[in-house]
Amino acid sequence: MSSVFGKPRAGSGPQSAPLEVNLAILGRRGAGKSALTVKFLTKRFISEYDPNLEDTYSSEETVDHQPVHLRVMDTADLDTPRNCERYLNWAHAFLVVYSVDSRESFEGSSSYLELLALHAKETQRSFPALLLGNKLDMAQYRQVTKAEGVALAGRFGCLFFEVSACLDFEHVQHVFHEAVREARRELEKSPLTRPLFISEDRALPQQAPLTARHGLASCTFNTLSTVSLKEMPTVAQAKLVTVKSSRAQSKRKAPTLTLLKGFKIF
Numbered sequence: 001m002s003s004v005f006g007k008p009r010a011g012s013g014p015q016s017a018p019l020e021v022n023l024a025i026l027g028r029r030g031a032g033k034s035a036l037t038v039k040f041l042t043k044r045f046i047s048e049y050d051p052n053l054e055d056t057y058s059s060e061e062t063v064d065h066q067p068v069h070l071r072v073m074d075t076a077d078l079d080t081p082r083n084c085e086r087y088l089n090w091a092h093a094f095l096v097v098y099s100v101d102s103r104e105s106f107e108g109s110s111s112y113l114e115l116l117a118l119h120a121k122e123t124q125r126s127f128p129a130l131l132l133g134n135k136l137d138m139a140q141y142r143q144v145t146k147a148e149g150v151a152l153a154g155r156f157g158c159l160f161f162e163v164s165a166c167l168d169f170e171h172v173q174h175v176f177h178e179a180v181r182e183a184r185r186e187l188e189k190s191p192l193t194r195p196l197f198i199s200e201d202r203a204l205p206q207q208a209p210l211t212a213r214h215g216l217a218s219c220t221f222n223t224l225s226t227v228s229l230k231e232m233p234t235v236a237q238a239k240l241v242t243v244k245s246s247r248a249q250s251k252r253k254a255p256t257l258t259l260l261k262g263f264k265i266f
């Protein structure tokens with residue numbers, strides 16, 4: 001890289017290629033990964049997403065006056081980390097999301113942080129992770145205190161924020177830009193580190209799954225020397241499943257329940 005965020009290095013000019021940052025959003029189902037991703041990309045909160053879609057979005061950002069080509073992978077694991085190498089070997093930084101109104105999702109975020117810590121240990125590299133307590137607008141239904149979030153983040157040495165995908169865009173944007181800054185710091189430390197897309201379709205009988213070795217959820221863990229490498233897939237266009245006006249929304253039965261819980265639908 002010929003430039004540093006905030007302070008251009010000698011020799012950098014308007015021709016400098018943008019920094020490329022891959023960011024993976026991890027967390028239990030329903031924590032709000034898609035909502036946060038969509039809020040960041042479109043400034044909008046959309047209340048329903050297809051939980052089975054996993055997409056990588058691309059966005060040209062400016063962070064601290066520097067151009068960044070940011071790719072965001074909105075992951076869709078089921079209940080626990082699965083086939084994790086698709087994001088572990090691809091991302092420069094991770095946003096681990098839980099919902100402040102769900103203790104289960106908080107416990108899930110702890111599993112993801114453990115997974116990242118193990119990955120860092122195995123690869124002897126560090127991977128910036130930010131812990132996000134989402135749905136701050138639902139604070140009246142809190143099951144996880146802010147202090148617990150701070151403590152968990154402290155245990156894994158990561159930044160911590162409480163956010164809401166349906167409140168202000170600037171706060172959500174700030175968090176994504178912080179992730180870019182963290183990734184950039186790591187990239188500057190080891191500029192040769194290149195993200196890889198790892199094929200998931202080759203079983204590795206000689207490699208014990210991470211579960212067996214560390215008692216973690218069912219995530220198999222391949223080393224770079226033993227997997228087949230593929231071209232990174234083409235970045236998909238943002239795939240928003242539905243964009244509904246609040247009027248259309250209010251005619252539907254299921255969302256009415258969520259409205260009763262205090263949802264704000266824009």
Ligand SMILES: Nc1nc2c(ncn2[C@@H]2O[C@H](COP(=O)(O)OP(=O)(O)OP(=O)(O)O)[C@@H](O)[C@H]2O)c(=O)[nH]1
Nearest residue numbers: 029030031032033034035047049051135164165166
């Ligand atoms: N009130 C409130 N609801 C939210 C917020 N973020 C997400 N939601 C709602 O929570 C539900 C789950 O959000 P998603 O973004 O689909 O969660 P996810 O983590 O992507 O879940 P999967 O797609 O199942 O992995 C949806 O009904 C969202 O509208 C938030 O900040 N506040």
